[in-house]
Amino acid sequence: MRKVIVVMSTYNGSKYIEAQLDSIFRQKGVKIMCYVRDDGSTDDTLQRLKSYTSTSGKLIVEEGENVGWERSFLLALKNAPQADYYAFADQDDIWFEDKLISGIKMLEKEGPKNKPCMYHCNKISVTEDLKPLAHQVRRTPRPLNRQNALIQEYAQGCSIIMNENARQLVTKYIPREKIAHDFWCGLLCYLFGEVIYDNIPHFYHISHGNNASGEGHMIGSWKGRLKKFFAGGTVYYTPFSDLEKGYADMLSKTDKEFILKLKYYKKSFKTKLSLLFSFQFVRDSILGTCSLKMAVLFNKL
Structure with a gap:
């Protein structure tokens, strides 16, 4: 069974974090460990994380200083234990039970074995009560070309799964500037590796109106x-x-x-x-x- 590290950065997400963790640990066909870096929360997010228990996986919590979600995700990816695959997760979404295994199967079927490879998938944007929004953002499978890749983000972080080679590529250097982890991972894997896209939605992306990345707004x-x-x-x-x-x-x-x-x-x-x-x-x-x-x-x- 493939070992997957789900990498998450949290910040004042106590209202949603347990539902997201529940959906992560309900994943089928994989061995799960969730590595969470808390980015200096001032609410009770840390307390909820430390008291959370799961019978289907392991949760590791790192208490970090507030560096912003962009850098926090990359630091969490760098510090996470080694695994077969790595997946980013936001603190406030709901995953379908096949999210990870579907991506891993595509990576193993279509991706190179000894090269950085990144998978990303579609999602359903929903309200807090899981009703689909009238407008669904059109996903871009991969950049139009190498120049376009430098100016336009295409992969949404919480949809990304990558192999160990991609993790090593991405964490070889942590940007000095604040750059979204999904932009950075998508850019590097496109320039120096392979990118695979799945147009089938595998999670609910919940629009709270104040999501950190602003994705979909x-x-x-x-x-x-x-x-x-x-x-x-x-x-x-x-x-x-x-x-x-x-x-x-x-x-x-x-x-x-x-x-x-x-x-x-x-x-x-x-x-x-x-x-x-x-x-x-x-x-x-x-x-x-x-x-x-x-x-x-x-x-x-």
Whole structure:
């Protein structure tokens, strides 16, 4: 039976954490251990975690300082015990009983055995009483190309399962900047490994209106970008500096040339034009691409 470490970062999630843990430990066909890093909760999340008991798996709790959910997930993945596979979990969703075994079977059937490989799946966005939302976010199986991968997240963290090679790849270097764990894992596994997508939903993603990542809140996402645009901040984050620091030896010549464009486009009108008219440097929607090009034009990357 495959051993799976479910990696979770918690923060003030006492209201939901037990239901999520129940759904994790109900998983069929796998041997479960849940490794939780608490990111400095100020409610009774830690107490609930420590008092939680399961007859079908083991729960390990790490008490951490508050570093933000982005870094907390990556630290938890790095510190977790070794297993056959690793899966991220949010603190407030509900998993279907076949979530892990379905992903593992696809990884073993379609993925390479000695290469970093990441699986991610679809989900059903629901209200707190598990009623499906009218709008379901369309998932992107994988980036359009290597340039798109640097500017657009595609895999949702709580849907990700990865093998040991992928864990080693992702935790080789922990980014200095705050970058979402799913963006970082998805980027590295796409650039240097393999990505497998399952369009079948395998969990309920519960919309509480205050989810840390904001996943699925399209209006809120656009409002956030507009606010950044007019406030003088960057609209899109591209993790090229962390890629250079941690993975320079693995980047191709073409990757390095493109990173140089991103680094210096504000100083070179010619470079800015090349980004503006590039058919590779796009997002997966017309509106998103227009927004990206506007960000380049007004130095908002």
